[in-house]
Amino acid sequence: MRRVVIVGGGAIGSAIAYFLTRDPGNGEERFEVTVVERDFSYRQASSALSASSIRQQFSTAINIRMSLYGIDFLRNLGETLRVGDEVPDIGLVEPGYLYLASQAGAGVLRENHALQKAHAVDVALLTPDELKARFPWISTEGVELASLGLSGEGWYDGYSLLQAFRRKAVSQGVRYVQTHATGLRLDGRRATGVQIDGGETLDADVVVTATGLNLLALGGIELSVDGVAVSLPERLAYKGMMLSRVPNLVFTIGYTNASWTLKADLVAEYVCRLLEHMERGGYRQCMPVDDDPTLESRPLLDFAAGYVQRSLHLFPRGGSRAPWRLGMSYPQDVVTLRHRALEDGALRFSAP
Numbered sequence: 001m002r003r004v005v006i007v008g009g010g011a012i013g014s015a016i017a018y019f020l021t022r023d024p025g026n027g028e029e030r031f032e033v034t035v036v037e038r039d040f041s042y043r044q045a046s047s048a049l050s051a052s053s054i055r056q057q058f059s060t061a062i063n064i065r066m067s068l069y070g071i072d073f074l075r076n077l078g079e080t081l082r083v084g085d086e087v088p089d090i091g092l093v094e095p096g097y098l099y100l101a102s103q104a105g106a107g108v109l110r111e112n113h114a115l116q117k118a119h120a121v122d123v124a125l126l127t128p129d130e131l132k133a134r135f136p137w138i139s140t141e142g143v144e145l146a147s148l149g150l151s152g153e154g155w156y157d158g159y160s161l162l163q164a165f166r167r168k169a170v171s172q173g174v175r176y177v178q179t180h181a182t183g184l185r186l187d188g189r190r191a192t193g194v195q196i197d198g199g200e201t202l203d204a205d206v207v208v209t210a211t212g213l214n215l216l217a218l219g220g221i222e223l224s225v226d227g228v229a230v231s232l233p234e235r236l237a238y239k240g241m242m243l244s245r246v247p248n249l250v251f252t253i254g255y256t257n258a259s260w261t262l263k264a265d266l267v268a269e270y271v272c273r274l275l276e277h278m279e280r281g282g283y284r285q286c287m288p289v290d291d292d293p294t295l296e297s298r299p300l301l302d303f304a305a306g307y308v309q310r311s312l313h314l315f316p317r318g319g320s321r322a323p324w325r326l327g328m329s330y331p332q333d334v335v336t337l338r339h340r341a342l343e344d345g346a347l348r349f350s351a352p
């Protein structure tokens with residue numbers, strides 16, 4: 001039997017451990033699996049912190065097919081992952097996702113709908129009147145078309161899912177070891193073992209890394225201003241969307257506690273206001289300047305997830321007060337990004 005060592009026992013690592021050791025009943029190869037997990041409390045694992053929602057409303061066939069498999073698996077999970085009398089319950093509910101489109105976006109929504117229907121996704125297009133009839137509290141102003149998931153979309157408890165996979169994997173003979181993987185033993189380019197805290201090496205024929213995702217600041221773009229490279233950790237983020245002493249650059253970091261795109265929309269609106277303001281004033285350049293000596297720097301994001309903590313030192317920093325802080329409050333951002341004056345002393349306009 002081939003030995004597999006999986007590094008990281010979150011939802012992904014534990015799911016792989018489960019699938020590799022379940023009996024497919026067709027003589028397929030079986031594996032001896034060890035999972036190396038540094039923290040059995042999963043305090044900082046994305047799988048425990050996730051919003052854990054699932055949708056079918058995607059715009060590519062591959063995503064739709066994967067998610068159809070996903071919802072089918074989640075619906076039947078009680079039986080699939082039961083261990084003896086213990087039937088896991090992940091609290092799956094399926095109230096559906098609701099997408100709203102303006103006139104400009106209605107065509108894309110219709111195209112996506114056609115693709116989803118071709119894959120038998122349970123989704124409906126609603127006119128503004130139909131939308132209002134279903135959800136009387138929604139404002140339909142500016143809405144041309146809506147798309148509502150009727151089933152197959154909703155959310156569940158991510159931590160329970162991870163534990164269900166883990167318990168089932170253990171019942172199938174998977175060994176979980178609580179320790180920190182520190183490196184790989186290599187034979188040429190081939191991994192033959194996983195080094196763990198204390199100096200021991202776990203022998204492996206196959207090594208799987210499932211240690212969670214890593215963030216890449218600005219997608220890895222290498223910035224320079226007048227030929228001088230910009231080191232992101234040495235810059236402050238202005239309103240969480242521009243960089244101190246870097247002109248004419250805006251980026252988007254969405255919400256971690258709400259829809260990512262809610263923030264992206266506000267940033268886009270802000271950029272439109274900014275461009276109009278520059279055109280009216282004859283400016284060619286706008287640049288945030290952090291020359292207030294009382295301003296202190298701090299981590300950009302106050303968020304405990306491992307994938308954030310692992311990468312935060314590579315990101316720009318935030319400041320101790322506005323406008324150098326990245327907030328996570330939509331109502332507050334509506335005020336500051338949509339309505340507040342652009343000229344605030346920190347953002348400097350010029351026409352060099």
Ligand SMILES: Cc1cc2nc3c(=O)[nH]c(=O)nc-3n(C[C@H](O)[C@H](O)[C@H](O)COP(=O)(O)OP(=O)(O)OC[C@H]3O[C@@H](n4cnc5c(N)ncnc54)[C@H](O)[C@@H]3O)c2cc1C
Nearest residue numbers: 008010011012038045046047050051052053180181211212
């Ligand atoms: C706020 C938030 C909201 C999200 N919302 C959704 C959503 O709505 N829908 C959705 O599908 N996804 C969502 N996600 C993403 C989803 O949660 C993750 O993609 C998924 O949980 C990743 O699982 P994982 O097992 O790869 O990572 P993790 O759960 O992070 O597990 C990785 C494990 O590896 C361990 N590890 C790391 N390094 C080592 C080492 N050297 N040695 C030993 N162990 C190590 C860690 O301790 C950790 O337990 C969200 C994530 C977050 C944080």
